[in-house]
Amino acid sequence: MPAAHRRDTPPPRTGSSETEVLRGFLGYLRESIAAKVEGTPEPQVRTYRTPSGTNLLGLLHHLTAVERATFLGEEVADWQATFDASPADSVAGVVARYRETVARADAVLDGCTGLGAPVPRPRTGEPAPSIRWALAHMIEETGRHAGHADILRELIDGTTGR
Template sequence: MPRTSRRADTPPPRTGPGEVEVLRGFLDYLRTSIAAKIEGTPEPQARTADVPSGTNLLGLLHHLTHVESATFLGERVTNWQATFHAAPKDGVADVVARYRRTVERANEVLDGCTDLGAPTPRPQPGKPAPTLRWALTHMIEETGRHAGHADILRELIDGATGR
């Protein structure tokens, strides 16, 4: 039976009054939550799939790193399914650090964006640029969905719960 570790729940963020502040605040909240959920997960359980779909913690964060890169940095992804698998040499600390660096780079781009109706500043090659509003909303949805998956997977591994 896994040991139970309850992390204090972090409430949703208080943000500024504008739409940009609200969207960025909630995205950063979810980014922090999922990285914390995966950080410290023991190896090899972090890459073990305890569900029939094959989903695992490292794969989720590796995937989100690619989604951030594609959405905000314009990097092209040719095989989305492959993004759900971290390289065998990558440990938890490697994947978490890469995710955090990518988020930092994405935030540097976003810091210059104030018009949510404007196209993303670095669209993927050969694709129309979505609006910044769409991109932020998509990343909130994507990160939130996978943070929920990570909650369940982490609890299955060692009983850790909470945001």
């Protein structure tokens, strides 16, 4: 299959504050992984490409759950289950749900006054992490899975680049 090349998008040039840098890189990674999933054909988008059962649509479904847990306080009973989208979920639906979750998470972050403050989330029974920790964690989590997505998408149809 011929490789499709996308134009590589370089990392963002953000403002000079720590908040602007962290949020800029997180936004860049979020868009990178959503773009990798968007337009990927069925059934390849959900075909397991590794012995552990990793698939492209499942990665984005998982990241949606991580964003919801980290910034919106939602409980996750079974993290392993978040790596599989429902058979009824379309690619467009999973991408839209991810983007909607990101918008909700960004709205929470927009209301925060400092990186040392706790994430304002409704979960009770455990202390909320700092905004700084939550942003660093989401950069790590999203970057890790965006790298997986790069490889999976290239295996599916040869598409490379961001």
